[in-house]
Amino acid sequence: MSFDVVAIREQFPILSRSVNGKPLIYLDNAATTQKPQCVIDALVDYYSNSNSNVHRGAHFLADEATQHFEQARDTIQKFINAPKREEVIWTTGTTESINIVANGLSSLLSSGDEVIATGMDHHANLVTWQEACRKSGATLKIIPVTDAGELDQDVFDSLLSEKTKFVAFPHVSNALGTINPVKSMTAKAKRFNAWVLVDGAQGAAHGWADVQEIGCDFYVFSGHKVYGPMGTGILWGRASLLENWPVWRTGGEMISTVTLQKSTWNVLPYRFEAGTPNVGAAIAFGKAVEWFADLDHKAVIEHEMALLAYATKLANEFEGLTIIGNAQHKISVLSFVLDVGHPADIGFLLDKQGIAIRTGDHCAQPLMARFNVPGTARVSFALYNTFDEIDALFTALKKVKVMLS
Template sequence: MSLDVAAIRDQFPILKREIDGKPLIYLDNAATTQKPQCVIDALVEYYSHYNSNVHRGAHRLADEATRKFEGARDIIQHFINAPKREEVIWTSGTTEAINIVAHGLTSLLSNNDEVIVTGMEHHANIVTWQQACKASGATLYIVPVTDSGELDLDVYVSLLSERTKMVALPHVSNSLGTVNPIKWVTQKAKQFDAWVLVDGAQGIAHGNVDVQDIGCDFYAFSGHKIYGPMGIGVLWGKESLLSQWPVWQTGGEMIATVSLQDATWNVLPYRLEAGTPNVGDAIALGEAIRWFSALDSAAVQAHEEALIARATELAEGFEGLRVIGTAPQKIGAFSFVFEGGHPADIGFLLDKQGVAVRTGDHCAQPLMARFGVPGTARMSFSIYNTLEEVDAAFDALKKVHMMLA
């Protein structure tokens, strides 16, 4: 089944916009994806027709909001093949989800324990573990990145030991697009009874995510990376862990009983969801997942692979252009630098031609240091991008190169 990209594009209002009289070519999808009309409508419908707090109301609006809110949780459960709906925890995004896990683990770690992360992490999945190890006395180890932008798996295996408590890594590198072998990494970690957290921010929208097949203990992602709103995300974790995990925040919703002297915690998922939830955005994320799930996943992956392949082809022989990250398994992101041209200048000049890209260190400063660059220009692709847009972006790059030469 082929992907009807034109029909998909028609569902995204923002793609009809022009920038300085030129059609928008939006290639910043690793930062955030655009939203189809059905997601926008779901959010507007909530605030227009049944805006209410959930779970405790005794009126019709509260009942409607609760059913939609919890229905969205069911959609997420089925999308990632979670065994139980109670394992789906609403968060503000991937960063909060990782912090929930790291905060809880800090109280469980000792100075005899070890945590493993990688050299390609987003800051949210390295700084968080740095702080957890500093607070607990545990040791943090880093899996290095090869010249092609892949994890050095031999080093990873050598780092594993009986002391390894947690392995945390990205499903897909936000900077390089490298797809990591997360199932294999998890299998190796489980030989030492270590827990595994997968940062799925970049992986969730690019392939089938099956947490049972992966075998990990935690999987985190943000709604805005998969056509949903900002400010909503998901932490999935195994019930056996989450039901005993030290709580992240206290307050309303997450309590079972409160006296003037003490309190007890609610059952899953609510024990890890303190305060008034982000009801509207959760419902809209559910709609985004429902919309995305209706697409043919094989066709989606084939189309995105074709976009990366075209960019790679056009980059070959492009004088002065250096691709950062050449792993054979890539998706979504394509990073590069120009000799003599700062990434910020590249982004500015592309924007003048209607091409939206991201520039900078992409919240991955250690990875930029590994490749000896201050940052990169990054094209990142989604299902609504076309091969013609990739061609047009490289035509624009040729003009940029001449300006910066």
């Protein structure tokens, strides 16, 4: 298959709307991606034709909803190359997935143990480990970030020891776009028998979430960053770990037996899926992954990298603009500051011209402190973005600079 950006754009209804009297240029894809019509249709179809609770009803609609819900799990299993379907746990998103792991980790660590995280982590992949260490008495170690915006691998090597019990790092930095060498980092941690979690919130959106290839113990990501609905996510973990991992939420579905004195827990994946799930969104999430997996990924990546290369060229030619994060390997994210104005002002003025970007600390305050900036203006491209949109962005930035000077 070849990649046709015009044909792709036609599948996304929101891209045809206007904002502030201008055609929408959506460049905030690292925050959330827009949804193709087939995903919207899948969500509407569930509520129009199959709405029912899953696993529990003794009637046609319940059976149909359950079938679609579990088929979506199978789709995710295939997408991430998980060995077993029961290892795929539905969550509300990356944050909840990480918290499930952190909750269990708190009771499995003890004083003298060490946890390694990074200086580029999203707060959801840092604060959780801070809390796990605080509750358990373990020590948190941090892999620093280089001037180029990469994880310092030499320091990582020096941090690993027999005390290391758990290592967590992002597949891709949400703030800088840096692609981390997750396979080699996992292999290093495994030499010390440490558990490894990869925050795949940005990596999965580019089709790189092959958990067997990476070799990690946990991989987590959100549906809304992979062209699916918000309020959905995945915790993948090795069955040998999840079968005995402490549960987080208790209630319906996750139990096996209940008496007035005690309870026992259900088998995987249900032991971590307490309560009524977001059934329609999960089904639509599966449709999004199915849609994305059917694309020519080589062509998609080439398109996104070409967008990044073109935007980087224009950024380097733009007087007073400084790119934050120049890693050798990046996804299509351009994070920058101007020599005039605050990033929030840049975002506000671009919005007035119909251009949507993200500004602020990107839930990565320690990383912003590392580069001594209050935040950045972040442009993030997806497969439906175009070179004309990049031209429009830099034309608008010239106006922004004049207004802020």
